[in-house]
Amino acid sequence: MTDTPSPLTYAPPALAAREDLLAAVRFDAAGLVACIAQQHDTGEVLMMAWMNREAVAETLATGRVCYYSRSRKGLWRKGETSGQLQHLVELRLDCDGDTLLALVDQLGVACHTGRRNCFYRAIRDDALTTIADPLMDPAALYGDAHKGHSHG
Template structure:
């Protein structure tokens, strides 16, 4: 079965839809669930982050992806400071309910290092190597 991802562009979810999604998710002991962000049209895996109930509900309500920052202990609205937003296309829950696949339309880069995605370290010739250069400087992203 094929799915037309253009038809999946999210409109705000109704409260009953949000509650059904939240009921299907198995949050861990810290109230978090792993979320893998993937570019909807290319399949490129962009990043992994965490979501809590509030982040899932906000994402489904607004269509802008929101995560939970463990280091700051608060919601992290992707692109809030950098402008590198993620717009929700589809949110999928795995068979165990303990991992989310967040299909997004990524505007700009996904990684805080200025790279397109966070998976730029790879083993090459017995050593860890960077396989992608930053597309945007951190100074341009965050004014540092």
């Protein structure tokens, strides 16, 4: 098993390697692929969002995770508005080529609700229950831009 690279030493892979990964991705009919963001050192699953070819290419080139917002119909650079950045450690492609796993160093919260991750609801005692409180006020993250904000 190979070690996961350090987030502090991210260097873009060679262009040929980036192109090989892009060629292996099976984008859906809308040109999108699901991407799961996971904290590289703890294994905590932070969120799921969509990427298009341009978002994958930018993420690999810059080391800052970029998604595609379906609601805004454009690139969504994680943390651009909120300051809650995701630095790429490694981008992995699953066996079917239709899901990406972004191992990241998440600075701050990942969820637009102000929670560390987006998976804060679960069935407990036969009821859908909120199992994590916000760590930050969403208004502090996005101000008025928070209204209607989602992962696209």
